[in-house]
Amino acid sequence: MKNILITGVNGQIGSELSEKLGALVGLENIVGMDLRPATPPYQITHETVDVTKKEALRQVIEKYNIDTIFHLASLLSARGEMNPDQTWEVNMTGLKNVLDLSRGKNIKIFWPSSIAVFGPTSPKENTPQNTVVDPNTMYGITKRAGELLCQYYAGKFHVDVRSVRYPGIISYKTEPGGGTTDYAVEIFYEAIRNKIYTCFVGGETCLPMMYMDDAVRSAIEIMQADPEQIKIRSSYNLAAVSFTAEELTAEIKKNIPEFKCNYAPDFRQKIADSWPKTIDDSCARDDWNWQHEFDLAGITKIMLEKLREKLKL
Ligand code: SER
Numbered sequence: 609m610k611n612i613l614i615t616g617v618n619g620q621i622g623s624e625l626s627e628k629l630g631a632l633v634g635l636e637n638i639v640g641m642d643l644r645p646a647t648p649p650y651q652i653t654h655e656t657v658d659v660t661k662k663e664a665l666r667q668v669i670e671k672y673n674i675d676t677i678f679h680l681a682s683l684l685s686a687r688g689e690m691n692p693d694q695t696w697e698v699n700m701t702g703l704k705n706v707l708d709l710s711r712g713k714n715i716k717i718f719w720p721s722s723i724a725v726f727g728p729t730s731p732k733e734n735t736p737q738n739t740v741v742d743p744n745t746m747y748g749i750t751k752r753a754g755e756l757l758c759q760y761y762a763g764k765f766h767v768d769v770r771s772v773r774y775p776g777i778i779s780y781k782t783e784p785g786g787g788t789t790d791y792a793v794e795i796f797y798e799a800i801r802n803k804i805y806t807c808f809v810g811g812e813t814c815l816p817m818m819y820m821d822d823a824v825r826s827a828i829e830i831m832q833a834d835p836e837q838i839k840i841r842s843s844y845n846l847a848a849v850s851f852t853a854e855e856l857t858a859e860i861k862k863n864i865p866e867f868k869c870n871y872a873p874d875f876r877q878k879i880a881d882s883w884p885k886t887i888d889d890s891c892a893r894d895d896w897n898w899q900h901e902f903d904l905a906g907i908t909k910i911m912l913e914k915l916r917e918k919l920k921l
Contacts, residue, residue: 609676610675613641638652638653641656643681660698675716679703682699683695684747685722686875687786707758714768716768718771719758727744732886737888745879763841776790776815776818778907779820792853795856801921816847847889859905
């Protein structure tokens with residue numbers, strides 16, 4: 609990891625991954641790429657490039673002599689349902705471009721998959737690594753197809769690509785955009801601002817979640833692992849903590865007793881219901897020593913503290 613490219617750098621994960629990688633290899637060795645121009649504090653070199661444009665992507669890779677790509681550019685599950693064609697284009701063409709341009713070049717790739725690869729008939733409890741995958745969103749379909757593409761490129765072209773199936777990611781710096789798990793972030797903003805939140809999934813909805821620091825660390829650790837440790841080249845199940853929307857509300861109430869959460873499920877409920885409640889991530893724990901750090905209480909504490917600072921409330 610000498611010259612690193614992060615696609616989708618303006619997004620929820622990209623903005624924090626760039627900081628952590630900067631601390632590791634030096635900010636001057638990181639290039640951020642996004643459809644949108646750079647956002648402050650402008651710490652790294654930025655290229656405003658669309659990942660579906662292969663030639664433009666090739667030029668960026670060559671210009672900076674890139675040897676590692678964290679390919680994060682993607683449309684998420686809920687927004688993806690508003691525009692399935694664009695989701696296919698960005699998620700699949702983008703990934704295939706990255707894989708193609710890395711063939712024979714010794715470029716190492718991290719690409720996130722998601723719990724969205726699972727679907728209505730996948731087991732919901734302790735969902736195994738290898739089981740029924742029948743995604744029912746375009747996002748989930750692109751993630752599952754992407755996993756198979758990664759495995760294929762690793763086997764056929766020896767591309768060193770590594771991947772994890774992220775659960776919902778909770779963070780305070782950059783808001784998520786268009787995911788089904790976004791309620792687990794929005795709830796903190798509204799608890800602090802208005803002491804009331806209307807949640808778009810029911811209170812009993814239980815989904816796997818992870819705090820951003822754990823998510824970023826998992827990406828860095830899987831990339832630092834020896835190649836022999838990476839026995840799965842599609843994507844690893846990855847887990848930290850699972851809780852219902854009601855349990856999250858109760859945890860917030862310990863800190864803000866007057867907080868009230870109402871539940872008004874919309875189209876995202878069906879997506880949430882098709883995903884696992886809990887995940888068996890023993891392969892990641894065994895193969896490259898994955899361990900999460902933050903539980904529900906820890907996540908709630910840090911989110912409330914940091915958002916109060918950020919919102920000056
Ligand atoms: N957080 C994502 C979403 O909700 C899941 O990968 O779409």
